[in-house]
Amino acid sequence: MTPLVEVRDLQKHFPVQRGLFGGTTGQVHAVDGISFQIAAGETLGLVGESGCGKSTAGRTLLRLLQPSRGEIRFRGDDITNLDSTAMLPYRRSMQMIQQDPYASLNPRMTAGEIVEEPLVIHRMGERAERRDRVAQLFERVGLRPEQRHAYPHEFSGGQRQRIGIARALALSPALIVCDEPVSALDVSIQAQIINLLTDLQEEYGLSYLFVAHDLAVVEHISHRVAVMYLGRIVELTDRTSLFETPLHPYTEALLSAVPIAKVTARRRQRVILSGDVPSPINRPSGCHFHTRCPYAHGRCRTEEPALRMVRDGHLVACHLHDGCASLPLAQPH
Ligand code: SF4
Numbered sequence: 001m002t003p004l005v006e007v008r009d010l011q012k013h014f015p016v017q018r019g020l021f022g023g024t025t026g027q028v029h030a031v032d033g034i035s036f037q038i039a040a041g042e043t044l045g046l047v048g049e050s051g052c053g054k055s056t057a058g059r060t061l062l063r064l065l066q067p068s069r070g071e072i073r074f075r076g077d078d079i080t081n082l083d084s085t086a087m088l089p090y091r092r093s094m095q096m097i098q099q100d101p102y103a104s105l106n107p108r109m110t111a112g113e114i115v116e117e118p119l120v121i122h123r124m125g126e127r128a129e130r131r132d133r134v135a136q137l138f139e140r141v142g143l144r145p146e147q148r149h150a151y152p153h154e155f156s157g158g159q160r161q162r163i164g165i166a167r168a169l170a171l172s173p174a175l176i177v178c179d180e181p182v183s184a185l186d187v188s189i190q191a192q193i194i195n196l197l198t199d200l201q202e203e204y205g206l207s208y209l210f211v212a213h214d215l216a217v218v219e220h221i222s223h224r225v226a227v228m229y230l231g232r233i234v235e236l237t238d239r240t241s242l243f244e245t246p247l248h249p250y251t252e253a254l255l256s257a258v259p260i261a262k263v264t265a266r267r268r269q270r271v272i273l274s275g276d277v278p279s280p281i282n283r284p285s286g287c288h289f290h291t292r293c294p295y296a297h298g299r300c301r302t303e304e305p306a307l308r309m310v311r312d313g314h315l316v317a318c319h320l321h322d323g324c325a326s327l328p329l330a331q332p333h
Contacts, residue, residue: 002076003037004174004207005061010034010070012053012060016281028280030056032231033070035307040174041201043208045218045239047254048228051277054211055099057228058177061209062094063087074175092122095168099180101160105152112138112148115166122171137166141196158189165196169204177209182217194220216258219243227251230280230288233307237314247316249293287319295320 012031015024030053038044046054059065061072063079072080079090095118098104105114112134119130135145141162152160161181168176178197182190198221200206212218218225219239226236227250235248246252253271275292278284284291290300299319307317 003073004040004042004075005038005209006071006073006076007037007061008035008071008073010057010060010072011068012056012065013068026281029053029231029283030280031060034226034228034231034233036226036233036236038175038207038209040207041205042224043201043210043222045222045225046209046211046228047213047215047218047225049213049254049277051280052228053231053280054213054228055179058096058179058209058211062096062177063090064096088122092171093174094177095171095173095175096177096179097161097164097168097181100184101157101164102152102184105160105163107152110149110151111143111155111163114152114163115148115170118167118170124171133170134166137169140169140200141166142192156189157185158192161185161189161193162196165193165200169200172204173206175207175209177211179211180213181210183212183214190217191220197221214258215243215254219258227254230277230283232288232317233315234289234317235315236307237311237316241311241314247310247314247321248318249295249320250289253292287317 010031011033014028014030016026016028018025034057036044046057048054056065060067063072067080070080071078074090074094079087115134115137116130119125119133124130125133134148138145138148143159143162152163155163182193185193194217197208201208208221210218210221222239224236224238225242226233227248228234229250235242235246235251242251243255246255249271253273256271271294273292278288278291286302287293287300287305290296293300303319305317305319305322307315309315310321
């Protein structure tokens with residue numbers, strides 16, 4: 001079966017300029033050759049620390065940023081280099097929910113106008129039909145239809161995110177990139193929004209790319225999870241395998257930071273991350289994670305590990321798992 005979305009060796013590099021008129025002095029390797037698929041009705045979680053390239057990957061997938069290299073296929077069609085006119089029908093099917101619902105909603109528009117805007121841009125329906133659709137969407141995301149006359153500042157953070165979700169749903173998309181959609185919300189509100197997104201997925205058969213820095217958040221909504229570090233995917237597998245038998249030391253470290261109650265029935269090995277994510281302009285040689293990895297050995301500093309399948313559907317990029325699917329993690333130094 002053709003996946004809804006297929007990304008092959010996607011790269012997004014940004015030039016580093018010296019001064020206003022200076023030449024290019026380097027490249028930021030924000031996304032550096034990632035590949036994945038998302039099936040219809042599936043959620044792929046994309047996790048990693050701030051600056052690992054996950055949001056850039058989401059925006060590039062939607063063609064809001066032009067890829068530097070690689071291929072993006074939607075329903076089997078290559079959309080990598082389509083111009084804005086040719087992209088129009090695909091844009092209807094690919095929407096985004098942003099992290100900060102306050103910053104992403106136009107403060108001068110009413111909530112109803114914000115939700116209606118995509119319908120106006122894509123010339124969908126007469127005015128009365130659009131208003132009916134907006135009222136339906138308000139109800140579906142848990143807002144009262146009469147609230148469409150209010151402005152964004154009159155809503156709570158959770159309600160503003162519901163407006164963002166209603167707007168993303170307006171054109172009946174097949175894929176929604178959710179870019180840290182609950183990071184700015186209180187924990188109790190986070191659960192409500194995650195439950196709403198799950199219900200909407202079941203009802204409409206939506207696919208999500210769910211971008212988050214918090215593994216505890218993606219655990220609840222993802223079918224599979226990809227872990228990113230410095231522009232690369234270092235581990236990709238189904239949710240259960242990732243939380244119960246993580247193979248990459250970076251995933252282990254991210255899981256160490258998740259409260260114990262949220263990580264059940266998995267081998268708990270404390271791996272503390274030291275230091276910050278290195279600069280994506282001057283990335284460490286070999287395995288980019290070697291400067292922070294407690295298991296790093298000589299080969300890690302010179303040879304970059306490839307992302308390889310070590311178990312059925314479980315991909316990992318780490319020399320500890322080269323050539324032996326059942327190799328246990330070495331003891332940290
Ligand atoms: Fe650590 Fe080496 Fe594996 Fe990289 S390849 S994650 S440095 S053990």
